[in-house]
Structure formats: structure tokens, C-alpha cells
Amino acid sequence: MGVALSALFLLNLHLLRREPPLVCIGEIKAAMNFSKVRVRGVLKSDARMLRDGTVLYLIADETGSLPVFLNRAPTGKLPKAGNPVAATGRLSVGAGNQVRMRVHEAGQIEVLDNASPTTVRGRVAGVWVPSPDSKAPCRITLARPGGSLEIVHWFKPEHQVAVGEQLEIKGTVGFYKGRMQLKVQKPSDIRLHPEG
Numbered sequence: 001m002g003v004a005l006s007a008l009f010l011l012n013l014h015l016l017r018r019e020p021p022l023v024c025i026g027e028i029k030a031a032m033n034f035s036k037v038r039v040r041g042v043l044k045s046d047a048r049m050l051r052d053g054t055v056l057y058l059i060a061d062e063t064g065s066l067p068v069f070l071n072r073a074p075t076g077k078l079p080k081a082g083n084p085v086a087a088t089g090r091l092s093v094g095a096g097n098q099v100r101m102r103v104h105e106a107g108q109i110e111v112l113d114n115a116s117p118t119t120v121r122g123r124v125a126g127v128w129v130p131s132p133d134s135k136a137p138c139r140i141t142l143a144r145p146g147g148s149l150e151i152v153h154w155f156k157p158e159h160q161v162a163v164g165e166q167l168e169i170k171g172t173v174g175f176y177k178g179r180m181q182l183k184v185q186k187p188s189d190i191r192l193h194p195e196g
Contacts, residue, residue, distance in 0.1 A: 019038065020035075020036040020037050020038050020088055021037055021038065022037075022038045022039070022040060023037045023038070023039060024039075024061060024062075024063040024064075025039055025041065025059070025060065025061050025063050025064040025065060025066045026061075026063025026064035027063065028064075028066065028091060028099050030093045030097045030099065032091050032099075033091060033092060033093040034090055034091065034092065035090065035091050036088070036089065036090050036091075037088070037089075037091060037101075038086060038087070038088045039059055039061065039066060039068075039086070039087055039101070040061065040084075040085070040086040040087075040112075041059045041060050041061035041065075041084070041085065041173060042059070042060060042061075042081075042082055042083065042084050042085065042173050042174060042175065043057060043058065043059060043060075043079055043080065043081050043082060043083050043085055043175075044058040044059070044060040044065050044081065044175055044180075045058050045081050046078065046079070046080050046081050047078040047079050047080075048078065049073055049078070053072070053073065054069050054070060054071055054072075055069070055070040055072075055073050055074070055078065056068070056069055057069075057070065057079075057085065057087065057109060059085055059087060060173070060175075060180060061118070061173060062118050062120050062149065062173050062180070062182065066099065066100065066101055067100045067101070068087045068089065068100070068101040068102075068103060068109065069100060069101070069102050069103065070103045070106060070108075070109055071102070071103065071104050071105075072104075072105075072106060073106075074106035074109070075106070079111045081175055082174055082175055083111050083112075084111070084112040084113075084172075085109060085110060085111055085112060086109070086110045086112060087101060087103055087108060087109045087110075088103070088108045088109075089101040089102050089103035089104070089108055090102050117170050117171060117172055118170070118171070118172070118173060118182070119168060119169065119170045120142065120144065120149060120168075120169055120171075120182060121144070121166070121167065121168045121169075121193050122142035122143050122144035122148075122149065122166070122167065123142070123143045123144075123164065123165070123166050123167075124140060124141070124142060124143075124161055124162065124163050124164060124165045124166075124167060125141045125142065125143040125148060125163065126139075126140070126141035126163060127139070127140055127141075127161050127162070127163060128140075137152040137153055137154050138152070138153050138154070138155075138157075139151065139152055140153075140161055140167075140169075140190075142167065142169065142182075149180065149181075149182055150179060150180070150181045150182070151169055151171065151181070151182045151184060151190075152176075152181050152182070152183055152184070153171075153183070153184040153185075153190070155186065155187055156187070157187050157190050158187045158188065158190070159192070161190065165192060166192065166193045166194065167190060167191065167192060167193055168191045168192075168193035169182060169184060169189060169190050169191070170184070170189040171183050171184040171185065171189060172185075
């Protein structure tokens with residue numbers, strides 16, 4: 001009996017200490033209420049202190065955004081919009097199936113050094129190329145199941161991108177004037193993706 005209780009205690013301790021799963025924000029469902037998860041993305045707006053002393057971080061990835069509430073203010077400056085972050089906490093579902101995350105310790109929200117690259121797929125809904133003397137980036141509007149995403153780059157693609165093509169694009173998520181963008185670093189990161 002004592003051996004069985006010890007084994008159960010050790011199993012429970014292991015489950016408490018293991019890293020929670022990393023999930024895409026758009027895949028979070030109301031049925032995940034009270035689940036402990038990890039999300040990674042960029043701050044959609046500056047982190048800010050609320051009247052009750054909690055800190056609000058609005059974290060977004062390429063699939064959606066999630067309000068994350070930290071119970072106690074961290075020491076030092078709060079991160080600004082565009083900073084890559086990761087957060088570990090418990091999900092809660094409020095009125096109207098509004099999902100949020102609650103974090104109890106400042107160490108469970110990390111400001112990351114660099115945004116990790118992500119890969120997205122979708123159909124080209126629009127292409128904009130600036131004039132040759134402009135410093136503006138080229139833009140591709142990619143239609144996806146969760147909505148459209150703006151892709152930006154400053155190079156000539158390996159092939160002429162056309163409306164209707166299915167693409168697979170690798171880049172880093174960021175925000176410009178409050179809009180989410182995927183920034184692409186090199187031509188080989190924009191590839192045709194066969195449907196299927």
C-alpha cells in the first residue's frame with residue numbers, strides 16, 4: 001500500500017512540474033477552460049498596469065490574440081508592443097466564450113530575445129509592389145481560414161507571385177500601426193504550396 005501511494009505521489013509531482021503544451025492562440029477553445037498552457041507570440045500593444053494592480057499583456061500569434069493577466073507587477077519596465085513574448089498560465093472562459101489567461105508569477109511571462117520564425121499557408125488575395133524609387137516594402141495579402149494576413153518583404157521574389165496562388169511563407173510576426181504582419185527575410189521563404 002505504501003509503495004502504491006509513493007508511486008502516485010511521484011506521478012502527481014511529475015505532472016505538476018512538466019512543461020505545459022505550447023498552443024496556437026487560434027486553437028484555444030472554450031472546452032479548454034482551466035487548462036494550463038503556454039503561448040508564444042508578440043505583444044499587440046504595450047503591456048499596461050490596470051487599476052487593481054494586475055498587468056495586461058495582449059499577446060498575438062499568426063492565429064489570433066489573447067489577453068493575459070499577471071496578478072503582480074514585475075520588477076523593471078513593462079515590455080512594449082512588438083516585443084516577442086511567451087506566457088504560461090491557466091485559461092479561463094468568461095461571458096460570450098471570451099478566453100483569457102491568468103498568470104500568477106512574473107517569471108511565467110518571458111520577453112524573448114528574438115521572435116521565432118513561423119510558417120503560414122494561404123491563398124494570395126492581393127499583391128502590391130512599390131515603385132522602383134520607393135523604400136516601402138512589397139506586400140502580399142494572404143487569405144487564410146482565420147482571416148487575412150499581410151506579408152511584407154524588401155526583395156524581389158524568386159517567382160512572380162500572383163493572386164489565387166497557394167503559398168507557404170516563413171517569417172516573423174510583428175505589428176505595424178496596430179496591424180499584424182509577417183516579415184519575410186529572404187526569397188526562398190516564399191514558396192508555392194500545392195493544395196491538399
